[in-house]
């Protein structure tokens with residue numbers, strides 16, 4: 001339990017005064033994401049500790065440098081969990097980095113993302129002011145939601161120092177069934193089954209197999225398993241945790257990795273390439289060397305966006321091209337929070 005916010009504020013004040021930039025570091029687990037990091041590293045790893053946890057109220061507040069694995073352990077003692085299932089990346093992932101990168105696990109379409117579970121934050125802006133946004137309770141204040149805006153901003157708007165989150169009870173029973181089918185059939189099946197009122201909490205396809213996770217009351221899980229059929233996995237938690245941690249063989253390959261965030265029902269494209277589908281078809285991973293232009297056109301036709309998640313040339317843009325109107329909006333937000341460009345310059349886009 002250490003609070004180093006005064007040191008962080010002093011570093012920001014100095015950097016703003018000197019006209020230098022800072023590279024915000026959590027556990028460094030996601031250094032591969034976004035464009036090449038630049039600036040003097042400023043580490044949040046010492047700024048950690050759970051500040052409050054009310055199991056009855058289902059809310060937890062922790063310093064941004066707290067490892068996700070530590071939060072998971074505290075919640076497990078009360079049979080609770082983070083419903084958006086963030087990767088822990090060998091215990092390195094921190095709460096602040098997880099919010100900044102907006103990474104969510106397999107349950108995302110059913111349980112929401114971290115953005116949907118954030119109640120409030122503390123943030124140090126480019127004026128070296130530590131501000132509080134939102135609250136620490138479910139009944140949140142109205143207004144422009146700065147907490148949610150941090151999801152995906154990759155630290156370009158300031159240093160998140162504290163996060164309050166909704167947490168959830170763990171499901172009573174979980175079973176995963178596996179069915180053999182090709183990609184096109186898997187997309188059709190995942191969308192059809194997602195439309196049924198069944199306890200589906202995960203749907204992933206790769207290597208010619210569809211994996212469906214059912215979680216909730218034992219009777220609802222068992223009756224759905226009987227109805228949908230398929231081979232039940234022996235260790236269901238191990239499978240979804242390996243997927244969430246990106247430790248399946250698919251992710252260990254050295255090729256560039258592209259991430260599509262699209263309509264779950266979008267048609268399968270480039271059928272001869274190497275794909276893995278998660279989120280019931282809404283998140284699609286593609287391995288290999290491609291030009292961004294070609295993939296962006298495909299993603300737009302599929303109703304979404306694509307980014308170069310890992311590998312490739314990170315001196316170029318890695319996130320989907322934004323329209324001129326959105327670029328202006330992003331730049332205005334950046335200027336309002338960080339007028340001197342102290343935080344993570346160019347990490348998200350070359351123009352920010």
Ligand SMILES: Cc1cc2nc3c(=O)[nH]c(=O)nc-3n(C[C@H](O)[C@H](O)[C@H](O)COP(=O)(O)OP(=O)(O)OC[C@H]3O[C@@H](n4cnc5c(N)ncnc54)[C@H](O)[C@@H]3O)c2cc1C
Pocket residue numbers: 101102103108109113149150151152153261262263264279282283303304305307319320330348
């Ligand atoms: C079930 C489901 C259905 C969907 N259906 C549709 C659909 O019909 N149409 C559609 O268009 N999309 C759809 N999507 C995709 C999704 O809604 C959009 O891509 C959304 O904008 C964010 O996606 P994400 O949660 O994966 O965020 P991310 O992948 O984290 O972010 C998406 C992009 O926005 C950027 N970004 C996020 N926050 C900021 C910020 N604060 N400042 C600057 N840049 C930022 C990120 O850098 C990234 O490039 C769907 C997704 C799901 C899970």
